[in-house]
Amino acid sequence: xxxxxxxxxxxxxxxxxxxxxxxxxxxxxxxxxxxxxxxxxxxxxxxxxxxxxxxxxxxxxxxxxxxxxxxxxxxxxxxxxxxxxxxxxxxxxxxxxxxxxxxxxxxxxxxxxxxxxxxxx
Amino acid sequence: xxxxxxxxxxxxxxxxxxxxxxxxxxxxxxxxxxxxxxxxxxxxxxxxxxxxxxxxxxxxxxxxxxxxxxxxxxxxxxxxxxxxxxxxxxxxxxxxxxxxxxxxxxxxxxxxxxxxxxxxxxxxxxxxxxxxxxxxxxxxxxxxxxxxxxxxxxxxxxxxxxxxxxxxxxxxxxxxxxxxxxxx
Numbered sequence: 001x002x003x004x005x006x007x008x009x010x011x012x013x014x015x016x017x018x019x020x021x022x023x024x025x026x027x028x029x030x031x032x033x034x035x036x037x038x039x040x041x042x043x044x045x046x047x048x049x050x051x052x053x054x055x056x057x058x059x060x061x062x063x064x065x066x067x068x069x070x071x072x073x074x075x076x077x078x079x080x081x082x083x084x085x086x087x088x089x090x091x092x093x094x095x096x097x098x099x100x101x102x103x104x105x106x107x108x109x110x111x112x113x114x115x116x117x118x119x120x121x
Numbered sequence: 122x123x124x125x126x127x128x129x130x131x132x133x134x135x136x137x138x139x140x141x142x143x144x145x146x147x148x149x150x151x152x153x154x155x156x157x158x159x160x161x162x163x164x165x166x167x168x169x170x171x172x173x174x175x176x177x178x179x180x181x182x183x184x185x186x187x188x189x190x191x192x193x194x195x196x197x198x199x200x201x202x203x204x205x206x207x208x209x210x211x212x213x214x215x216x217x218x219x220x221x222x223x224x225x226x227x228x229x230x231x232x233x234x235x236x237x238x239x240x241x242x243x244x245x246x247x248x249x250x251x252x253x254x255x256x257x258x259x260x261x262x263x264x265x266x267x268x269x270x271x272x273x274x275x276x277x278x279x280x281x282x283x284x285x286x287x288x289x290x291x292x293x294x295x296x297x298x299x300x301x302x303x304x305x
Contacts, residue, residue, distance in 0.1 A: 003291065007273050010283045015275075033242060035192040038131050039122050047238045050245075054282035062280045065242050067134070 026060030027105055028081040029053075034068035040075035041093060048097040049078075053105075061105060074119045080104060088116040124234025125159065125223075128199060131192040132161050132219055133243050137250060139165025139217065144243065145253040148233070150225065152259060157205075157223040157230060164216040173211050196221060203227035237292040240265070244279050244288060254292070261299035265292055 031037070031046040042065075049063045071077060074090040080100065087110055089100060099111050112118075122128055129146060136144045141163035149158040168176070179194040197207040200221040211217040223230045236256075243252050244267060254265040265288075267279075274284065 003287075004273055007270065007284070007287055010281070010287055011274050011277050014277045014281050014283065033130070034134060035131050035195070038127050039195075043127060043130060043235075043238055043242060046242055046245075050241065050282060050285055054286055057282075059282070063245060064247055065134075065245060067138070 026062070029061060029063045029100075029105075030066045030079040030081065031063065032068060032075055032077040033065035034072075036068055036072035037075045037077065042076040044094055045076050045078065045092050045097050048094040049101065052098060052101040056101070056106065058101075058105065071116075074116070077116075089114045090116050090119045122195060122199075123231055125199065125231050126234040126236040126239040128192075128196045128221075129159065129161065129236070130239040130242060132196055133163075133239075135192065136161070136163035136165050136217065137243075137246055137248055139163060139167070140248075141165035141216065141250055143251045143253065146240075146255070148236075148254075148256045150256075150258045152225055155225045157225040159221045159223075160218065161220075162216065162218045167213040167215050167217055168211040169213055173209065176209065177207075193219075199223075199231060203230040205230075236296065237289045240292055241285050241289050245285065249279075256296055256299065258299045263292075263295035263299045265295065 029049055031042055031049065033042050033046065046063060046065060053061050053063065069077060071090070076092045078089045078092045078097070078100065080087045080089070087104070089096065089111065092100070092114060096111065096114050103109050103111050122131070133144055133146070143164050145160070145162040147160040147162070149156065149160075151158075176193050177197050179191050193209065196219070200207040200223055203223045204227060205221065205223040207222075208220045209217065210220075236254075240252060240254055243250070251271075252265075252267045256263045270284075270288065277284065279285065279288075
C-alpha cells in the first residue's frame with residue numbers, strides 16, 4: 001500500500017472534528033445492496049452518494065449498504081433516515097442520487113418524483 | 122451483472138450475513154496460462170453439507186438459505202460461460218471459500234470492472250468486517266488490507282468520506298500499476 005502519509009493527514013484532520021459528534025447522529029442513507037440491487041445498478045448509486053457527500057463535506061451523513069427489503073422489481077432502493085423520518089426512494093440512478101443529495105439532504109425537500117408511493121400504493 | 126466485481130460484491134454480502142470478521146478476496150491473473158481466478162474466503166458461520174449441495178440451484182430458496190438465492194448461481198454461470206470452473210467449500214463454524222476460475226482471454230469473460238467501488242462498499246458495512254484484497258497479475262502483486270489501514274487510522278471511522286476516497290484511489294492506482302509494469 002502506498003501514500004500512507006496521506007492517510008495520516010486525513011486521520012489528523014478527522015481527529016480534530018470527531019469530538020463534535022457521535023456515531024449515529026445526523027442523516028443516514030441506506031442503499032439496498034443485495035443481488036437484486038446490485039444487478040439494477042446500486043453500486044454506482046452508492047458511490048455517487050459517497051462522492052457527492054464528500055464533495056460537500058457533509059460529515060454528519062453516513063452511507064451504508066443494506067440487504068433486500070423485498071421490492072426487487074423497483075430497485076435500486078435508497079432510504080433516507082432523518083431521526084424518526086424515513087423516506088424511501090425507488091429506481092434511483094446516479095442522476096436521482098445527485099438530486100436527493102442536492103434537494104433532500106441539503107435542501108430539506110423530498111424528491112417527490114421518485115418516492116415509493118409513485119410505484120407502489 | 123456485467124462486471125466480475127459486481128459478482129464479488131454480491132458474494133461478499135453472503136459472507137457479511139454469515140457473521141464473518143474477515144473476508145479475503147484473492148484475484149490471480151496469469152496470462153501465460155490464460156487463467157483468471159477469483160477466490161473469496163470468509164471465516165463466517167459456514168454451511169452444512171446439505172445446504173452446500175443445494176446453494177448453486179437458483180430455485181432453492183427456503184427462508185434459511187435465502188441469503189444465497191440467485192447470487193451464487195449467477196457467479197457460477199459467469200465462470201462456466203468462459204469454460205472455467207466453479208467450486209464452493211464450506212465448514213460449519215469455520216467458514217466458506219468460493220473459487221471461480223475463468224479463461225482469461227475467453228470472449229465471454231466479463232471484465233473485472235471497478236473493483237475499488239466494490240471494496241469501498243464492503244468497507245462501509247456496519248459490521249466493521251476486515252477486508253484483505255490481493256490482486257496478482259503475472260509476477261506483480263498488489264495487496265490492500267483494512268487491518269493495516271485501521272492501525273494508521275487509530276480509531277477514526279471508515280465512514281469518514283476522506284478515508285473512503287483515499288481507499289478508492291489507493292486501490293485504483295495499485296491495480297493500474299501492476300498491469301502497467303508488466304506491459305512495459
